[in-house]
Amino acid sequence: MSERMVRVERDVWIMLVALSPRSVSGWVAGKNSIFDDPEFQRIYLACDQAFDWDPGDERLADLAGAITDWTARRGPEDPGSEPGTLGLIFSRVLDSSPAWRRLVQLLALPVPRPA
Secondary structure (H helix, E strand, C coil), X not given: CCHHHHXXXXXXXXXXXXXXXXXXXXXXXXXXXXXXCHHHXXXXXXXXXXXXXXXXXXXXXXXXXXXXXXXXXXCCCXXXXXXXXXXXXXXXXXXXXXXXXXXHHHCCCCCCCCC
16 A cells, blocks of 8 residues: 555545544544455556556546456445535545546545536
8 A cells, every 4th residue: 555545545534533533433443354355456556557557547437347246246335424424534535646536526425516
């Protein structure tokens, strides 16, 4: 994983703790459990690599498909994933990468507008 991804993760966790401190232990447990999944590890590393891709890169569609398939097999999101919290996090992260913004569009997720 790149140093940039470590910083992104750190920043996201800082926001999570600030926005919903009571939910953090559940999120940490969930995050730790998905990192045991080799398929998630591959997807996570691919997302890290995709940060610098051109938003028109065809590999983004393949990555979106892999994320969609993995998510469908995993089941519904954790109850702690409040849309407002996730929207703030997405807006912080997506401003940094046009490719990630395109990936979210391919996943048919709402793309927050920059503040």
